[in-house]
Amino acid sequence: MFEEQLKALNGQLTTIEERRSAIDTELTGDGKVDLKAIEEELRGLDDQEAEIRGKIELIEKRAKAKLVAAGKVPVTTVETGDEHREQTIEIEERAKSLKEGRAIATTGLVIPTHSSGTINETFNQVSSIVDLVKITPLIGGDSYEQAYVKSYPEGDYANEGADYSNGDTQFGYALMNKTKITNYTEVNEEVEKLPSADYVSKIENGVETALKAKLAKQIMVGTGSTGQVVGIFSDQATAIEASKDIEIAAITNTTLDDIIYSYGGTENVEGQAWLILNKLDLKAFATLRSSDGKKVHDIKHYGNVGTIDGIPFVLNSACKPVSAPGTSGGEYCMAYGHIQNYELVTFSDTEVRKSTDYKFKSGQIAFKGNRMCGGNVVAWNGFIRVKKQA
Numbered sequence: 001m002f003e004e005q006l007k008a009l010n011g012q013l014t015t016i017e018e019r020r021s022a023i024d025t026e027l028t029g030d031g032k033v034d035l036k037a038i039e040e041e042l043r044g045l046d047d048q049e050a051e052i053r054g055k056i057e058l059i060e061k062r063a064k065a066k067l068v069a070a071g072k073v074p075v076t077t078v079e080t081g082d083e084h085r086e087q088t089i090e091i092e093e094r095a096k097s098l099k100e101g102r103a104i105a106t107t108g109l110v111i112p113t114h115s116s117g118t119i120n121e122t123f124n125q126v127s128s129i130v131d132l133v134k135i136t137p138l139i140g141g142d143s144y145e146q147a148y149v150k151s152y153p154e155g156d157y158a159n160e161g162a163d164y165s166n167g168d169t170q171f172g173y174a175l176m177n178k179t180k181i182t183n184y185t186e187v188n189e190e191v192e193k194l195p196s197a198d199y200v201s202k203i204e205n206g207v208e209t210a211l212k213a214k215l216a217k218q219i220m221v222g223t224g225s226t227g228q229v230v231g232i233f234s235d236q237a238t239a240i241e242a243s244k245d246i247e248i249a250a251i252t253n254t255t256l257d258d259i260i261y262s263y264g265g266t267e268n269v270e271g272q273a274w275l276i277l278n279k280l281d282l283k284a285f286a287t288l289r290s291s292d293g294k295k296v297h298d299i300k301h302y303g304n305v306g307t308i309d310g311i312p313f314v315l316n317s318a319c320k321p322v323s324a325p326g327t328s329g330g331e332y333c334m335a336y337g338h339i340q341n342y343e344l345v346t347f348s349d350t351e352v353r354k355s356t357d358y359k360f361k362s363g364q365i366a367f368k369g370n371r372m373c374g375g376n377v378v379a380w381n382g383f384i385r386v387k388k389q390a
Helices: 002-028 035-069 091-099 189-193 199-221 255-260 279-286
Strands: 075-080 083-089 134-137 143-151 170-177 179-188 246-248 274-277 299-302 305-308 311-315 332-337 342-346 351-355 364-377 383-388
Touching (some): 002 035, 143 364, 170 342, 179 189, 179 199, 199 332, 199 342, 199 351, 199 364, 246 255, 255 332, 274 279, 279 311
Parallel strands (some): 134 342, 246 383
Antiparallel strands (some): 075 083, 143 170, 179 364, 299 305, 342 364, 351 364
């Protein structure tokens, strides 16, 4: 049965190679060819080949397992540290010994349990915005104030001998007070002692990740009240005029243009600004179609970041999705602006500590982490905010 399946699959691989050869001939010929169609066909052939080779590998594994069960293949490789030693057990010899009445040694009826030496990661839970904003180390500080220009004056005519026209440069100040973000967790001491996998380093990394995940969201929604950073959506972000906020009812073919051309001053269309949005709204942009069925936007994504028609974006789950029916009118959903117009001041390094003293009697290991920081929008109308229309 296995031989027939392998023969059929290898025949399909031969057909694929023959088709590739035919395509090469078409490309080198004098006739006109549809390059787009050929590219799509070649991609399809690659996918078919990968699928077929996967099936072949699976069939070969099953065939080998069947031979092992029948005693026709020796078993096995055991790895210990850097040493590799092979223990070959001829199943046929064991069966022969039993048949002739001789004793053989076995490991008993209890099958040992083995743990993998690795731990598989989960999906990313931290928005990259925490690494994209402006970061200013100020270790040991307590607060920080950043000045910014609100506007420059415009000159005017003056008659000869008359007073000069008045005009002052307007300034503003963004205040960043120290806040403390923490995380704490406990595990049994067996987690550290028994498994071969390095659970403890993952737990330590988890504490640090928890701090970054919280901070990444607070950059958007921190209220600015005591103990919280000032988020872009906060009323305490005094560098942003609320009157500049725009409202949209849904994501349409013109939404991206409406946002881009609403940002900045009257003399420039700002380049290299970032769109901050929820993943569901990115999907809404991606699924927009023109009347002839073509995608409206060219979207490239690389995990947490990417571009929409060349405009960089970063995902942040703290943004409410415009496209979700459950998002209420008036809620902030997106922001657009130069990403380093938000400044994050670190008043201390991220600190993660381990202790076995607390709950010593019950064998608990405690991990805690903290980070002192402050944050605020530090440029006049540094972001334009998008609300869901009521």
